[in-house]
Amino acid sequence: MTTDAHRREQRAAAGLVACALVVVAVGVATARPRAGEAQLARVIPDGEVVAQVPARGRDPAAAERARLRRALDTNPRDLATASRLARMLIAAARGGGDPRFLGRAEAALRPWWDEQSPPAEALLLRATIRQSRHEFEPALADLDRLVAAAPGDAQAWLTRAVVLGVRGRYSDGLASCARLDTLASPLVVAACRAPLLGVTGHARGAAAALAAELRFARGPGEAAWAEAALADLELWSGDAAVAEARLRRLLARAPEDGAARAALADLVLDDGRATEAAALVAARDGDDGLLLRHALARVAQGADPATDPTVQAMAARFEAARLRGDSVHQREEARFALAVARDPARALRLAEQSWRIQKEPADARVLLEAAVAARAPGAAAPVLAWLAETGCEWPRLRALAASLRGPR
C-alpha cells in the first residue's frame, strides 16, 4: 500500500470522526426535552400557576379546615374536632360543588364510620354524607336511629323529610316535617313541606304558605334555601316567569349559589333562550352541574357535539365517573345522552336506573322525554302511574304524559 493511499485513508477517518462529532454537537445544541417532560426545560415559568387550590392564606374557612385537620392528625378520635371539620367540609362541598370534600369529611369521621350506633353528632354527619352520595336507604336508617334517640333534634327531622321526599315517600316526609312544629320556626316547617306538597298537587297552597313566612328568615342562608324551594313551587304551578324572576333576584344576592344558577339555566333553556342560558353558566365549568347546562346550551345553539370543547369536557367527566364506579349522576347523564349525544335508548336506560333511586319531578321529566325520544311509551308506565298517584301539576310533565297517552 502506498503512503499516499494510507494518508488518504487517515484523512477520511479523521473526517468521519469530525463529522460524527459535529452531528453530536448539533444534536446536543438543538435537543429538546422528550414529550411530556416539561419539567427539565424551563418551559413553564416558575411563577406560572399550574393548579387552583383552596386559598389558605385568604379564605378563612380553608385556613380553619387546615388547622382542624392538623389538630385531628394528632388526635384522630377527638369527636368535637372531627365533627367540626366534617361539617366545614360538607359546607365546602356544597358551596363549590367539589365532591372531594365529602370524601375528606368521611375520612375525618373514620373512627365512627363503621359503628352501628355512633354518637349523635357523627350519625347526623354520616347520614348527610351518605345521602349526598345517593345512598338514601343507609342514610334513612341513620336518621331513623337518630330521631329515635333524640326526638328533639330538628336537623335530623328536616334531613329525614328531604330524603323521604327524594325516595317518593311523601306522606312519611310530611309527617317528619310535622315534628318540626314545636322545634323550629314556621318558615322552616313551610320550607320542609314545600317540595313534598309541590310534588303531590298542592304547589300553589304550599307556595302561598312559604311566601307568607319568607320575611321571617333568619339569615341569608335560610332565606336562600326557602326562596329556592319557592321558585320550584312556582315553576311546578306553571308560573315559570315568576320562578325565573325569583331565581334572578336570588343570584343577584348570591352569585355563587350553583344550585340556583343551574335551576335558572334550566328555566331559560326550556324557554328556548340558549344563548342567554350559555351566558348564565359560561366560565363556571368547574361545577359539573353548570358544565352540563353549558353543554346543553351549546348544542341548543347549534354547536357540533363531536367537536365542541364544552361537550367534550362534560363527556370526559362522565367517563371519569364511570371509571371510578360512580352512579350519582344518572339523571344528569340521561339528559346529556338525550339532548347532546342524541342516544335516546341510553338516555332511557339511565333515566330508568335513576328513577329507581330518586323520584323528583326532574327525574320524572327526563324519563318521560327519553321514553318519547326512544319511542318506548311502555317504559314511561311507572312515571305515568306516579303522576296519576301524586297529582303533580308541573305543566311540562302533564304535556309529556298527554303526548305519551295520546293516540299514536
Add this chain to the structure above:
Amino acid sequence: MKGRSRALLVTSALVVGVGLVVGLARTAHAHKPSDSLLVLSPGAVGSGRWDIAIRDLDDVLVLDADGDGGVTWGELRARQADVTAYALGRLHLRTPAGACALATSGPPAVTQHSDGAYVSLPLALGCAGAALDIDYRLLFDTDQQHRGLVRVDDGRGGAEPILLTARDHQRTVSWSAGVAPRSSVAAFVSEGVRHIWGGLDHVLFLLALLLPAVLRRDDGAWAPVPALRPALSDIVRTVTAFTVAHSLTLSLAALHVVAMPARLTESAIAASVVLAAVNNIWPVFGRHRWVVAFALGLLHGFGFASVLADIGLPRGRLVSSLLGFNLGVELGQLAIVAACLPVAYLARRTVAYRRLTVPGVSAALAIVAIIWLVERALDVSLITGRLS
C-alpha cells in the same frame, strides 16, 4: 333561661342544617371526586406512570406555600422530592421474587385531566415476575372516597382499569408471564441484550463492520487474511472502539448530561449503516475501520439511551442499572460476533464470499439503511415501517 338556650341551639343547628339540606335536595351534580391514575407496564424491569391531582397533593402536603390559592410551577418544583416520597411511600408492589424497589425514573411533569392539573410521576418498578401484588394506599387516610385507577398495560391495550378503594386496596395481577424473577441489575443486563438483538439497525451495523474483518485489501481487491490472528485483532479493535464510543454517549445521555433529538439520532444511525456498508464496496477508510466504529458508535449510544429512557431508569440505582444495560449490550454484541466470525473465517477463501457475499450483502444493507434514512429524516413511512 334554659328554654331560651335550647331555642338558640336549635337555631344554630338549623342554619348549618339548611346548608346540608339544600345541597341534598337541589343538586345531583355529576361530580368528580378524587382519583389517581396509575399505569403499570410489565417488562424485564417494569415501568409506569402515576398521575395524581395537584389539588389532592396540596391538601396533604401544602404545596401552595404562599396560600394564595394557586400552586405555581416554582412551588411545585420546590416540593418535588416531598411529592415523590409521599406517593412512593403509599404504593407497595411485590412479585413472587420479593418487594419491588419502586423509584421514579425521571422528574415529575404536569399533565391535564378532565378536572384539572395532575402531577405525572414516571416510575421504574424495579421488579419482574409472573404476578404482581399491588397494595395501594394513597390518600385514603384523608379522603375515604379517593380511588386508585390502575391500568395494567399488557400490550393489548383497551383494558378497563382496576378500581382500588379504601376498603379494597390490594390486588394481584398477572404480570409478564414467563419472565423469571431477576434482580434489577440482571434485568437491565437482559434488557441490553434484548435491545441489541431487537434493534435491527445496530445488528446490521455490526454485520457491515464484521463482513470484511476476515479479509484484507490487496491491490484494490479483497483477499483472505492468512490466519485467524489478524482477523481477531481487527474485530477486537473495531468492537472495542464501538463499545467505548457508545458507552460514552449512552452514559452522558442517560444521566441527562446531554440530550439529542430522537429524529436526528435515528437518522444518523441509519446513515452510519449506509456508510459502513458502502465502505465495504468502495473502501475509503482502509484499515481504519475501528475509527469508523468509534465515530459512529457515538451516534448509536444516543439510540441506546432513548431505549433506556423508555424503560425507565430507577433513580438511586442509576449507575448500576446503566452498567447493567451497557453490559447487556456488549454481551449481545459479542454473541453476534461469536456467531458470525467463525462462518466468515471459514468462508473467507471462497471467491463467492469475497466477490458476492461481501459486496452483495453490503449493497443490500446499504439499500435498507438508505430507506430508513429517508423515512427517519423525512418522518415518512415507506416499506420498512413494520421492521423498525
